[in-house]
Amino acid sequence: MAFVVKRLRCTHSASCVCLKGHITEDAIYLVFEHMQWNPKMIAAFSSVCKWFDELAKRVLWKKFCHARAPKMMKDLHSDGSHIVDGNWKALGKLLIYCSGCPSARGDLFCNVYDPIPGHFVYRTRFSRTLGKSLLPPQSRSDVVYVSDPCEHLDQGEDGDLGLFRGIFKSFAASDTKKMLIERQAKFHPNEVCPYCKTKLWDLMEQNMIPRSAAVKLGADDGSVEYYVCLNGHIFGSCTLVPISDSEDSIQETD
Ligand SMILES: [Zn+2]
Ligand SMILES: [Zn+2]
Structure with a gap:
């Protein structure tokens, strides 16, 4: 009988360096x-x-x-939700990576005319309260975590640009998704989610972004836009209110 050496062997890639098998x-x-x-x-x-x-x-x-993000992960999985199972890589990327804006000429966001490269972000705060302010009144019972805007100075068409990202809890069962389906909202024709590569719905096109979003994000009124993908990842942009303006308004009220 032939002697068989049992070992874990990488059979997936011709270029893999693990020729003698993987460690366990x-x-x-x-x-x-x-x-x-x-x-x-x-x-x-x-x-x-x-x-x-x-x-x-x-x-x-x-x-x-x-x-x-232990508390956020615990909440995303409470109520027996397993929406992020199988998407851990996408969620990990969402936590640490600002996707920038791959598309130019206002194709994704009206206030972005030149592509902005994505970049690693060391730490980001994700907030449920901020997330709530981005939802239309009809779907305020949905739970969504949204990051503080990542500031890209002088990159927007009308000033400083804020890029934010986030994730819905149980997006498949959310009122937001239900609204998008009922309205027969169309997917973006060519862009996909920077985190999981699925198709994107445009919430600005559907008039689903309330004015409270701009207030909470510190953005110009009407400048907030965002997309949600089939897995409930969010990415969006806004034009940030210039710091000098906010300083002026503080002095005026003093
Ligand atoms: Zn950024
Ligand atoms: Zn996605």
């Missing part, structure tokens, strides 16, 4: 736990081969999300 999942788990689920390391190792990318999607990004 348990060992990788311990190494990344020691690195406190460092997202840059997870991303770097994910690009090595598909086997590792699958492990990262299933285990490592999930651990990172729970370590980075």
